[in-house]
Amino acid sequence: MELKLSQRRLQELRYSLHLLRNSPLTVVGIVLVIVVVTIALLAPLIAPYGPEQRIWTDKIAPPTPSHFFGTDDTGGDIFSRVLYGYRLDIAISSGVVVVAVIFGSVLGSIAGFLGGRIDEGLMRVTDIFLSIPSLILAMSIAVVLGRSVFNLELALTVTWWPAYARLIRGQVIVEKQKLYVDAVRAYGIGSSRILFKHILPNSIYPILVKTTLDLGAAILTTAALSFLGFGVEPGAAELGRMVADGRQFVFSAPWIVSAPGLAIFVLCLGFNLMGDGLRDILDPRLRR
Amino acid sequence: MALPKTRLLVYILRRLLLLIPVLSGLLIIMFILSNVVSDPVNAYITVRTSPAEIEQIRHAHHFDAPVFVQFFYYLVDVLRGDWGLSTSLQYEPVTSAVVRLFPATAELAIVAIIIQIVLGIPLGVISALKKDKALDHSSRLLALSGSSLPVFWLGLIFQYVLFYGLKSANLPYLPSEGRVSYSVLVAHPLHTITGFYLFDSLITGNLPVFQDALVHIIMPAFVLGFAGLGLVTRITRSSMLEVMRQDYITSARAKGLPERIVVYKHALKNAIIPTITIVGLSFGVTLGGAPITETIFSWPGLGNWAASAILNADRAAVLAFALVAATIIILINLVVDILYSLADPRVGYA
Numbered sequence: 001m002e003l004k005l006s007q008r009r010l011q012e013l014r015y016s017l018h019l020l021r022n023s024p025l026t027v028v029g030i031v032l033v034i035v036v037v038t039i040a041l042l043a044p045l046i047a048p049y050g051p052e053q054r055i056w057t058d059k060i061a062p063p064t065p066s067h068f069f070g071t072d073d074t075g076g077d078i079f080s081r082v083l084y085g086y087r088l089d090i091a092i093s094s095g096v097v098v099v100a101v102i103f104g105s106v107l108g109s110i111a112g113f114l115g116g117r118i119d120e121g122l123m124r125v126t127d128i129f130l131s132i133p134s135l136i137l138a139m140s141i142a143v144v145l146g147r148s149v150f151n152l153e154l155a156l157t158v159t160w161w162p163a164y165a166r167l168i169r170g171q172v173i174v175e176k177q178k179l180y181v182d183a184v185r186a187y188g189i190g191s192s193r194i195l196f197k198h199i200l201p202n203s204i205y206p207i208l209v210k211t212t213l214d215l216g217a218a219i220l221t222t223a224a225l226s227f228l229g230f231g232v233e234p235g236a237a238e239l240g241r242m243v244a245d246g247r248q249f250v251f252s253a254p255w256i257v258s259a260p261g262l263a264i265f266v267l268c269l270g271f272n273l274m275g276d277g278l279r280d281i282l283d284p285r286l287r288r
Numbered sequence: 289m290a291l292p293k294t295r296l297l298v299y300i301l302r303r304l305l306l307l308i309p310v311l312s313g314l315l316i317i318m319f320i321l322s323n324v325v326s327d328p329v330n331a332y333i334t335v336r337t338s339p340a341e342i343e344q345i346r347h348a349h350h351f352d353a354p355v356f357v358q359f360f361y362y363l364v365d366v367l368r369g370d371w372g373l374s375t376s377l378q379y380e381p382v383t384s385a386v387v388r389l390f391p392a393t394a395e396l397a398i399v400a401i402i403i404q405i406v407l408g409i410p411l412g413v414i415s416a417l418k419k420d421k422a423l424d425h426s427s428r429l430l431a432l433s434g435s436s437l438p439v440f441w442l443g444l445i446f447q448y449v450l451f452y453g454l455k456s457a458n459l460p461y462l463p464s465e466g467r468v469s470y471s472v473l474v475a476h477p478l479h480t481i482t483g484f485y486l487f488d489s490l491i492t493g494n495l496p497v498f499q500d501a502l503v504h505i506i507m508p509a510f511v512l513g514f515a516g517l518g519l520v521t522r523i524t525r526s527s528m529l530e531v532m533r534q535d536y537i538t539s540a541r542a543k544g545l546p547e548r549i550v551v552y553k554h555a556l557k558n559a560i561i562p563t564i565t566i567v568g569l570s571f572g573v574t575l576g577g578a579p580i581t582e583t584i585f586s587w588p589g590l591g592n593w594a595a596s597a598i599l600n601a602d603r604a605a606v607l608a609f610a611l612v613a614a615t616i617i618i619l620i621n622l623v624v625d626i627l628y629s630l631a632d633p634r635v636g637y638a
Contacts, residue, residue, distance in 0.1 A: 133576030261441030
């Protein structure tokens, strides 16, 4: 008895949730991500101080109840700056990943669907991009464009889209061979509708996994570039930048660099646990 | 019917030919970044160059010609070794800087890869053999932190614990900066042949410098290799698990072979193959971490130069670093591909 599409999708969702319950680390990851994103969104409400607020009398103070993570060398409250830093970093990374996914998916699906020379061309182009380490490619674009947050996002997006293009292209090619495409075509439905309404929804699992993992990687790269001095101004409340600014005090006042670094680690760990778990849950070979 | 050796040669030649489009593409991207998006003449002038001279230089390098002509002369310049002047190094020619700084980065990267192989493969094998036990979980945690920890933070932690912490406790500590101590170098001058301090000091029998250089390279190499270490461990583990499930392992056991031989002689040889690919791939990840690691440990290499070049808008330096790094990675991928097809007889030089 054939179930309706919506009923089948619901069943799959329930099975996924069941698998999720057996994977505690994935749940930990999801919880971490939700917690961090929530406090980042609520930063203006919960941060005791502003990100640029300086209390000149309280410089380089170790953690106390009034300053949970201590203060840095200009008197800024590190706890508040970490919260605002989360905000900025999450905003930058999600922007980068969303644009890269959309751009890469469009190009990849067109190339995969049409095949032939367009496909070859896309493969060559992505090959080249993928042979350059992402940080180095981002550095090159960044140095040429000049320092600004927008250029940072642009550089990272250019670095990120090729992997998605290849992923989607692979998925589209596999799906294209399947019988249901011939069946749908026999109804006389046009190519682009086949692509968007039938092929793409079935390719969504790997995209989901990769996006989750990439959100973590994007945050690491953003922080790395900011640490090296690109993107935000010195003194800005950005997690990588805070580590760079506090580096000279690493031995005398280690809390200045440990808090932002730990913050990055916690968030990335969350994304990685979540992505790894999703990968295992959504792997069609392990289901059923 | 061609001999196997000839077939191998043909395969290698074919792979080498595939290099051409990838390298051309790389050069096109570098060209766009250096000539199209920004003014290329900035890589050839100093603050003292007069406007008339600037125009002369612009014309001499064909920067005023149409894009295709420019690209041709760009290729000529790259091959000739004329990559501009590095503003962050007092206008030292970029190629000379690359040659000078290359050994430091190469040595660091090689030691990092060695650490990944020597620690990662055994760890992966044991994790597979003792699946879901404590060691397996720890190695999973290690791999996870490798991709979640910011490299710069890891480096700072290591410095704090192994340098500052040990030093404050009056215990023997690891140095946190540079390749070698100035005092040691002065007392035992090193005759540099290759620029690889570990190699040169061994060859010339300069043991104090060798020891000192070794002690200096441990921390940065470990930090640099950390992300890749997790990757190598995981891939070795999953590859071992895959192999151990195969029929030929069961039949080897059924033959009554001791477990040790089953693992090392049969399983490992086959499980190693994907690891070769991963080590090659992790070279890219490793080189990508070079700018940050070298900055933290004040390592005088290409990465450090490129990192400070960003702050000084020294485009020629960053693009040179990118070109060198990408070319090396492309070549390493080629070598890995060939090794892979040699090692796995199922891959019939396709």
